[in-house]
Amino acid sequence: MSTPGAVGSVGRGGRARRAARHDVVRRARAVLLLLVAALGLVVASAGGASAHATLRDSDPAPGAVLDVAPEQVTFTFDEAVIGVPAGIRVFDATGAEVPSSAEVEGSRLVVDLDGEVPDGTLVVLWRLVSSDGHPIGGSLSFAVGAPSAVVDVPAADEAPATEAPVLLGVVRGVGYAGLLAGVGVAAFVVLLLPPDAVADRARARLRVVARVAAGVGALGWVAAVPLVALYQLGLPPSAVGDPATWSALAPAELVVPAVVLVGLALAAGALPRSTPPGPARAAVVLAGCALAAAAPALTGHTRAASPQALAVAVDVLHVAAGATWFGGVLALALVLGDLARGDAGAVVVSRFSTLAAGVLAVLVVAGTVLAWRVAGSWDALATTSYGRLLLVKVAVVAVAVGVAAWNRLVLVPRLRGAAPGRDARTGRPPSDLLVRTTRVEAGLLVAVLLVTGFLVDRSPDPEASAAPTAAADGEEVRLDTITGEVTLTPLGVGPATVTITMTDDAGAPAEGYEAPRLALSSGDVDLGEVPVVSLGPGVYSGEVVVPTTGEWDVQVSLRTTEFDNPVRTVTFVVP
Structure with a gap:
């Protein structure tokens, strides 16, 4: 026979369980509505983003037959382009090179024919870099007097490589992984760890993690610079020591890595050894995080997307949200077991769970907008290597979101309501399952970052064979x-x-x-x-x-x- 106290206890327990279920359902509905809204944004938004530069006009026109040789050959593109050392060559029909010089003026390429131009067919081979960092190239044929019966021009049919080398993709992935881990862990230490003895031990460990991650990120960004130069300019490895190579590289390709390095140094270097940072030091850490997270948006596809201000702003939000999610998950995976021994575990998990909900919203919306502006069309998802890699990234992110939803909606409420000590059924701490699933989530996010490394230098334009x-x-x-x-x-x-x-x-x-x-x-x-x-x-x-x-x-x-x-x-x- 139950006592009134027991009945009241059961009633309170039932109400608590119903409240917990209601909370889970409410959060699940919010996530579903967010995903539906993001999908609606893609479907309802018409118009594609601009891809890399496209040749619109040339003077002389292709196939033109001129009475006298022109002094200049002009190419007009639909956006600004960047010149390449030795990227412009002019040949006559026999394959002999005609002396020339070239200058880029915004969206125009002007080729001056400096020497004597023979009669017959002339071929201009050109290679440039689009504002989004992808190489473009082609050839123009015209004739002076009459077309030549035989045209023998070296490399006239060779197009510049538009696919980035695998090594560059790997280095980019390592750079982004280090960047997001260093920034995210540093922000986690400043914003989420409470001031107590247990958290101090976690703080000391995460300080080391943030510095190692920042070092790896800095190494990746620095190593990518010469690889980007060789890829964009179409040069052999021996050209790395040539000053002309670096003078031809777009300034953003040098400035952005430098800003990333400064931001990472501030974010990881200003973290205190084991005590909570004061207001001034916390401000320095967060300023470094913001600097490192914002810099990558100033290079790559966002430079060619339109409207550019929207693409850059959304890209900054996307990187910042990704760093918060990845760094937070990584930090939890490393120190949650220790934090769960005291009250700090519940406090940190509660804070990060609330923050992660907002971060997920930003990631979904920002990622959707970026995909819409860069890919430009549904067809691009299947017809370009960029689109196919983007689908792989979305698939891995979807799995990571599923694991995150399980963690936040099921395991976190369970941990909040668990008594200290070990679970009577499993003999393990209540946080043990959450630690393991958090590590799975972190592993999935590492895979996302490696895919992102290849996406950065992939062209959203259809391949020539498409x-x-x-x-x-x-x-x-x-x-x-x-x-x-x-x-x-x-x-x-x-x-x-x-x-x-x-x-x-x-x-x-x-x-x-x-x-x-x-x-x-x-x-x-x-x-x-x-x-x-x-x-x-x-x-x-x-x-x-x-x-x-x-x-x-x-x-x-x-x-x-x-x-x-x-x-x-x-x-x-x-x-």
Whole structure:
């Protein structure tokens, strides 16, 4: 027979359990609403971010035939570009190099032809660096007097490597892991550890961890600088000792690592040995954390994303939130077992649990916005190496969020309500399971950082192989007695070449009464007539910029006689 006191105790226990369940459900709903809101932000937000620089125009135009040699060749891009030492070379049709000099003026590349220019075909090979840090390049062919029958230019078909080397990705990952661990652990010590003897022992251990992590991060950021220079400028390792290499590197690639190093030195170096920091020292530590976390946003993809201010601000929040989460989880994994022996364990877990909820919200929203602005489209997630790596990162983060949710919603409330000592069923401290799952969470976040190291230098633009060309699969039109084969190469968004090759019934080159006229349109978008130049008997070509995907109609008009002017249309599907 139960006593009234026992009944009251049971009633209070039941109410406590119901309250705990209600708290879990409430937090789970909040997380679900956050994820739904983030998904809605992606779906509702139209428009893509700008990728790396794209060539918009050149003077002379590709395939142009000039009466006299130009003094300059000008390239115009859709955003600012950075010059590369020996990145511009001009060749004549025999492969002999024509003396030239080049200068970059914002979004324009101006190539001066300094020596005597021979008649025939000329080829300009160019390599530059886009503002997002990715190398770009290509070639331009035009002729003086008449096109050469044979063109033998070295490396004319070689494109610059756009994929960063694996070693750079590994070094970047190590640098980011050290940065986030050093900043996060330092902030954890200042903001979350209470002033008692048990916490002092944890503080002394975490001070060492923060300094080691800061050292690893500094080493990674410093080691990445020469690798970035060689990758962006397309130079051999021997060029590291050449002063021209460093003068050509974008200033941000040198300034950002320096700022990161200063921030890490302040954050880890100002931590006291074992006692709580005073207000002045705590301010120095937090200022160093903010400096180190904000600097990476000033380089990489955010420099090319638009609006740039939004992308940079969101990137800073993303890195700061990641450092808080990763550093906090790492610190808990290392010292929670010791903290749980006293009251400090419950205090620290409660504080970090509250902070982690806000950090998760910032990470989800900031990560979503960054993915939207950098990747630019759903297709980019499947058609680019950047998008595929981003999906891997999202998948690992999702698992880490699941473990974090289990820790915060189930294990933390259980630890708060547990009595001191060991669990009667397992014989272990109540915090033991939380320590183990926290270490799993920390391991998953390390994997996320390694993936991030490869993402930093991956281009969000589609790989060249992702855009099929029309060169081998043109569309034919019948223009009276002339057959024209029309091609659009490459078949993708951006600069393209539309070409028509005309033959008679015997397969010989054919000409009309006048040069053919080609015009492009798609729905409500009309690009108008494309200026074409003759590349040889019966072959005409013109340059165009395809602005969007979808079906594009090429209208072909040819005056075959003085009175006949057949008009035909072919359609290309731009993926």
